[in-house]
Amino acid sequence: MYINRFSRTKASRKNAKIIFLLIVLIPASALLIWWLRDSNQSNSIQSSPTQSGQKKTADKTKEKLFNKNLYSVNDPTSLWAVVNKGRVLPNDYVPAGLRQPSGGDSNQSLRNDAATALEKLFNDALPSGYDLVLYSGYRSYSLQVGVYNGFVKSQGQQMAEKFSARPGHSEHQTGLAADVSSITGKCTLEQCFAYTSEGKWLAANAYKYGFIIRYQSGRQNLTGYEYEPWHLRYVGTELAAEINRTDQTLEQFFELPTYKLDAPYPDNSYQLRTGL
Ligand SMILES: [Zn+2]
Known part of the structure; x- marks a missing residue:
């Protein structure tokens, strides 16, 4: 149991x-x-x-x-000064420290900082076989009067204003703009410069030296000018790299008014002034 x-x-x-x-x-x-x-x-x-x-x-x-307010866009002496059809420099503005860049066999001058950067760019292009020259650098207000009037006389005002700035509206008066060409003279100041090996090297490398291609292809109705693959504008390496990265025009980057290629100059331009 x-x-x-x-x-x-x-x-x-x-x-x-x-x-x-x-x-x-x-x-x-x-x-x-x-x-x-x-x-x-x-x-x-x-x-x-x-x-x-x-x-x-x-x-x-x-x-x-990236601090967009690091430098002024309204002061003519500023590295980031923006000059265009609606923004004008004082008639008597002459940048300080103008000098001829060494090499390149040119009698043209630029502001010292832009000249130093361009010398470096020219030196670095040489080993690749690209011999570049400064075709046109600083232009005074009075010189631009002559350039602009000459084009107006030969081509009419409407046509001239697509590629030549009115006096006071030219970036060349800042001493920071450089028209660059090949020493061979091939396609100098012509859009076919973009298809030369020098033009291609410039488009790919200019930003590394602080330059931007100011008047870009396909953006004529934003810059107000024809495509100029030879016209470089010195803005410093930081801004040039940022503009290259974001793929914009100078006006777009700083959210400033843009200008159509055929649009007339505005009646009232913004006056850049030292100290602004
Ligand atoms: Zn130019």
Whole structure:
């Protein structure tokens, strides 16, 4: 009897274990496996937006790091001075520190900082076989009067204003603009310069030396001028790199009014002034 009771007890314990396994442990294990899988999945789903979020934050940080107010766009002496059809320099403005860049066999001058940068650009182009020269640099107000009037006389005002600035509206008066050509003279001041190997090298490398191609192809109705692949404007390496990266014109970058190629000059121009 005791034996039977003992055996029965033993059997019922065994049954209890099986029932415990069936009811508690197996569903609990399944639950645990499901929970682990689910948490892994949600981690992997989260990782991709987090990574792209990090990239976006990095880009925004880069944009924030660039201080658009570091230099004035309204002061003629500023590295970032913006001169165009609606923004005029004082008639008597002459930049300080004009000098002829060494090499390039030119009697043209630029502001010292632009001249130094252009010398470096010319030197670095030489090993690739590109012998570049400064065709036209600083032009005084009175010289621009002669240039502009000459074009108006020969081509009419409307045509002339597509490529020649009115006196006071020329970047060349800042001493920061450089018309560059090949020493061979091929396509000098012509749009075909863009297709020469010198023009291609310039378009790809000018920004590394602080220059931008000021009047870009396809942007004539933003700059107000025909495409001039030879006209470089010195703005310093930081701004040139940023403009190259964001692919904009100077006006777009600083959110300034833009001008259509055929549009007449505005009646009231913004007057740049030292100290602004
Ligand atoms: Zn020019």
